[in-house]
Amino acid sequence: MVNIPSSMDDPIPPAEVEDVELYHSHSWWTTYVFSQDAKVIAIQYSMTAMAIGLVALVLSWLMRLQLGFPGVFTFIDAERYYQFITMHGMIMVIYLLTALFLGGFGNYLIPLMVGARDMVFPYANMLSYWLYLLAVLILVASFFAPGGPTGAGWTLYPPQAVLSGTPGGADWGIVLMLLSLIFFIIGFTMGGLNYVVTVLQGRTRGMTLMRLPLTIWGIFTATVMALLAFPALFVASVMMLFDRLLGTSFFMPAIVEMGEQLQHAGGTPILFQHLFWFFGHPEVYIVALPAFGIVSDLISTHARKNIFGYRMMVWAIVIIGALSFVVWAHHMYVSGMNPNFGFFFATTTLIIAVPTALKVYNWVLTLWRGDIHLTLPMLFALAFIVTFLNGGLTGLFLGNVVVDVPLSDTLFVVAHFHMVMGVAPILVVFGAIYHWYPKITGRMMDETLGRIHFWVTFLGAYLIFFPMHYLGLLGMPRRYYEMGETAFVPPSAHSLNEFITIVALIVGAGQMVFLFNLFWSVRHGKDAGGNPWRATTLEWQTPTTPPPHGNFGKDLPIVYRWAYDYSVPGAAEDFIPQNQPNDDRISREPS
Amino acid sequence: MAVVLILVLVAVASVLFHLLSPWWWTPIASNWHYIDNTIIVTFWITGVVFVAVVLFVAYCVYRFRHRPGLKAHYEPESRKLEFWLATVTAIGVAAMLTPGLFVWHQFVTVPSDATEVEVVGQQWLWSFRLPGADGKLGTSETRDVTSDNPLGINKNDPAGLDDIIISGGELHLPMDKPVKMVLRSIDVLHDFYVPEFRAKMDMVPGMVTYFWFTPTRTGTFEVLCAELCGVGHPQMRGTVIVDNDEDYKTWLGQQQTFTQLMASGETKTVN
Ligand code: HEM
Numbered sequence: 136m137v138n139i140p141s142s143m144d145d146p147i148p149p150a151e152v153e154d155v156e157l158y159h160s161h162s163w164w165t166t167y168v169f170s171q172d173a174k175v176i177a178i179q180y181s182m183t184a185m186a187i188g189l190v191a192l193v194l195s196w197l198m199r200l201q202l203g204f205p206g207v208f209t210f211i212d213a214e215r216y217y218q219f220i221t222m223h224g225m226i227m228v229i230y231l232l233t234a235l236f237l238g239g240f241g242n243y244l245i246p247l248m249v250g251a252r253d254m255v256f257p258y259a260n261m262l263s264y265w266l267y268l269l270a271v272l273i274l275v276a277s278f279f280a281p282g283g284p285t286g287a288g289w290t291l292y293p294p295q296a297v298l299s300g301t302p303g304g305a306d307w308g309i310v311l312m313l314l315s316l317i318f319f320i321i322g323f324t325m326g327g328l329n330y331v332v333t334v335l336q337g338r339t340r341g342m343t344l345m346r347l348p349l350t351i352w353g354i355f356t357a358t359v360m361a362l363l364a365f366p367a368l369f370v371a372s373v374m375m376l377f378d379r380l381l382g383t384s385f386f387m388p389a390i391v392e393m394g395e396q397l398q399h400a401g402g403t404p405i406l407f408q409h410l411f412w413f414f415g416h417p418e419v420y421i422v423a424l425p426a427f428g429i430v431s432d433l434i435s436t437h438a439r440k441n442i443f444g445y446r447m448m449v450w451a452i453v454i455i456g457a458l459s460f461v462v463w464a465h466h467m468y469v470s471g472m473n474p475n476f477g478f479f480f481a482t483t484t485l486i487i488a489v490p491t492a493l494k495v496y497n498w499v500l501t502l503w504r505g506d507i508h509l510t511l512p513m514l515f516a517l518a519f520i521v522t523f524l525n526g527g528l529t530g531l532f533l534g535n536v537v538v539d540v541p542l543s544d545t546l547f548v549v550a551h552f553h554m555v556m557g558v559a560p561i562l563v564v565f566g567a568i569y570h571w572y573p574k575i576t577g578r579m580m581d582e583t584l585g586r587i588h589f590w591v592t593f594l595g596a597y598l599i600f601f602p603m604h605y606l607g608l609l610g611m612p613r614r615y616y617e618m619g620e621t622a623f624v625p626p627s628a629h630s631l632n633e634f635i636t637i638v639a640l641i642v643g644a645g646q647m648v649f650l651f652n653l654f655w656s657v658r659h660g661k662d663a664g665g666n667p668w669r670a671t672t673l674e675w676q677t678p679t680t681p682p683p684h685g686n687f688g689k690d691l692p693i694v695y696r697w698a699y700d701y702s703v704p705g706a707a708e709d710f711i712p713q714n715q716p717n718d719d720r721i722s723r724e725p726s
Numbered sequence: 727m728a729v730v731l732i733l734v735l736v737a738v739a740s741v742l743f744h745l746l747s748p749w750w751w752t753p754i755a756s757n758w759h760y761i762d763n764t765i766i767v768t769f770w771i772t773g774v775v776f777v778a779v780v781l782f783v784a785y786c787v788y789r790f791r792h793r794p795g796l797k798a799h800y801e802p803e804s805r806k807l808e809f810w811l812a813t814v815t816a817i818g819v820a821a822m823l824t825p826g827l828f829v830w831h832q833f834v835t836v837p838s839d840a841t842e843v844e845v846v847g848q849q850w851l852w853s854f855r856l857p858g859a860d861g862k863l864g865t866s867e868t869r870d871v872t873s874d875n876p877l878g879i880n881k882n883d884p885a886g887l888d889d890i891i892i893s894g895g896e897l898h899l900p901m902d903k904p905v906k907m908v909l910r911s912i913d914v915l916h917d918f919y920v921p922e923f924r925a926k927m928d929m930v931p932g933m934v935t936y937f938w939f940t941p942t943r944t945g946t947f948e949v950l951c952a953e954l955c956g957v958g959h960p961q962m963r964g965t966v967i968v969d970n971d972e973d974y975k976t977w978l979g980q981q982q983t984f985t986q987l988m989a990s991g992e993t994k995t996v997n
């Protein structure tokens with residue numbers, strides 16, 4: 136690695152990495168389609184993720200129509216309903232959020248924010264996107280395959296996932312789902328290695344680890360976790376594929392299906408659950424940590440104040456990442472595993488609450504004595520704090536093993552995870568898009584449309600998911616195509632379900648405003664200039680906007696300070712870019 | 727300003743909704759009011775934190791919103807404050823976890839006088855089995871399931887011959903007697919869930935799972951399946967009726983044992 140001077144008084148040698156002509160692409164195809172430029176790949180990832188995410192959104196409307204008005208929409212039968220649930224959940228978690236945060240924001244922001252020309256392995260990075268696209272296409276194909284997509288729930292629990300009582304279980308659905316996951320994971324691994332190596336090896340001079348913006352810390356840690364967690368899903372998928380296609384019995388015990396003895400024997404369904412959640416729990420944080428990182432930077436920039444407790448924030452991200460590998464079985468308290476596991480997993484789970492809470496405190500303390508600009512990114516960041524806090528606190532119910540017993544598999548769980556890993560990260564995605572759009576396109580997104588979008592999304596999502604907790608407390612199970620006549624469910628609960636459905640449709644419509652804004656502003660948005668938010672990090676200091684291939688023109692920037700020199704006493708402006716020399720010695724970055 | 731008002735409204739409305747909404751848990755019918763108490767403790771602690779943080783955010787936005795000339799304070803970190811916040815949080819978390827673990831200990835410790843009641847799940851119905859006069863359930867095996875032995879009871883195990891078989895999905899239990907629900911499935915995952923009992927547990931083919939409780943009031947309660955088990959999942963219903971001693975004995979007297987059923991050839995494929 137380059138020798139980085141440890142004290143700011145050392146003379147700093149000039150950048151060695153110069154822009155090299157050879158490296159640029161020369162044809163339209165290699166510039167825009169088979170591009171190796173991380174920024175183009177980022178946009179490809181993001182557009183694909185949003186397109187498939189739109190499918191998941193439409194599926195959520197259909198599910199809500201059925202739940203709010205059971206029996207009215209006759210084309211939604213039980214089979215379709217379970218297929219919708221499964222595809223909705225899987226797409227939202229993996230093909231939208233994971234792809235968008237890591238493939239999208241990761242690709243765009245890592246090289247720019249660490250001061251690199253590109254990812255370290257651009258070719259593998261390009262392959263990563265094309266494998267992701269292939270995975271998405273296989274997933275979409277399952278909608279048209281005989282028997283339709285799988286309806287096993289996004290958790291794909293065997294044995295039902297591969298049996299005929301579940302849609303797609305004995306047809307193509309589950310096979311295509313597993314294949315798609317396998318390709319996704321291979322593709323992700325290629326991208327993920329890039330993100331990690333680029334953060335570790337590609338940083339420009341002066342960019343020490345403890346000067347990285349928290350966005351990068353979040354994406355970096357999430358990627359390391361994903362590289363360690365996805366293999367568990369990978370083996371589980373391969374084994375289940377063998378069970379389904381070759382008749383092995385990794386997860387299949389002796390089974391009598393509809394009166395018929397099956398050939399399987401000796402496998403254990405619980406093993407799959409352990410593998411799935413060994414991946415699945417870290418997955419929650421793979422989505423959450425980039426959101427944590429990004430929201431920290433949004434708050435700091437738009438409150439014109441350094442993030443409070445930067446080092447604590449970094450350590451909290453790392454500790455949460457590490458601990459999240461030893462809490463997976465909190466999803467299995469009532470799975471039938473040895474109940475004594477409950478003591479261990481409840482304890483680890485509640486311990487994670489402490490670093491997580493500290494992050495929330497530090498976000499709010501960053502607002503304290505700030506100079507809060509209520510821009511669109513700031514509004515979304517505030518909404519994130521509210522929804523994440525809400526979802527995090529209900530996590531304390533579900534993590535506390537005995538409290539989980541009545542609540543697990545009810546709508547309380549659905550409400551909880553939507554709040555914490557659905558709504559909260561999506562709000563950050565929106566905030567981040569409003570924030571970085573001017574860098575990506577050179578134009579601002581429309582403010583009025585953005586505000587409409589914000590209020591509809593924030594308040595709507597809260598109205599959908601907050602009351603839903605109480606239906607779960609009442610005892611309504613999740614994954615119910617229809618409640619039917621159930622003595623303990625009062626008619627008022629059905630009215631609440633209708634209300635939730637109507638709000639969900641409105642929130643969905645609100646997203647169309649966003650999409651319109653996204654495309655319209657490319658040409659018609661206000662001119663943004665290079666640094667409209669007056670931010671300190673390197674991506675805002677590029678010679679041109681949007682940044683050129685190679686990002687920084689002839690010389691790479693040299694970093695002299697941390698990412699949070701906002702409102703430094705004695706400074707002329709209320710921000711000092713990271714690449715501004717520290718002659719004045721007024722920064723007080725923690726060290 | 728709208729932002730401040732709406733943030734305050736979110737906090738206040740959430741609390742009011744909690745207090746006033748008609749949707750709350752079903753009246754309990756088991757000994758697990760400890761679980762309800764832990765939920766109440768958790769609601770209190772989390773509710774206070776939620777309201778405090780949201781109101782604090784609202785105050786910050788009100789007080790420090792951008793006005794010409796306003797400049798943010800520069801303060802990278804405060805060890806002392808972070809230490810105190812960490813400590814207070816840890817105490818709050820411990821206050822929820824500790825009672826939780828105590829109750830979990832009770833939940834996993836089955837009293838020695840609990841009667842075993844077996845529940846067998848299959849797509850998409852429930853069957854039950856009670857130990858006969860010997861007080862013991864006979865062994866069983868998914869491989870032994872046939873159309874006239876739908877629960878796969880081992881015919882060579884004498885303990886099983888007097889077991890009482892209840893198909894048709896209606897189980898009776900005596901009030902105030904602890905029961906250990908022994909759970910089995912012959913096809914896919916299911917989950918035996920009665921909201922009024924507050925307890926539930928998955929049923930996993932190839933293994934036997936369990937939980938225990940004591941019914942504390944008479945009544946009729948609906949059994950739901952709480953683990954997605956295929957397209958019939960929401961229709962998989964059953965009934966548990968908690969009786970006083972006398973009614974229970976009358977009901978029990980009318981049930982047939984495994985031997986009787988085999989003899990009369992009445993057990994048919996339940997599908
Ligand atoms: C307004 C937006 C959304 C609405 C209205 C919505 C609605 C729903 C509904 C009705 C269900 C089925 C609940 C049930 O089990 O009965 C569901 C399940 C699910 N949703 Fe969403 N959702 C939304 C956004 C999201 C987002 C952003 C995520 C990303 C994490 C997400 C992830 C999931 C998952 C993982 C499931 C579970 C699927 C399963 O049970 O297998 N949803 N959603």
Ligand SMILES: [Cu+2]
Pocket residue numbers: 415416417419462463465466
């Ligand atoms: Cu988890």
Ligand SMILES: [Cu+2]
Pocket residue numbers: 915916917951952953954955956958959960962
């Ligand atoms: Cu079920």
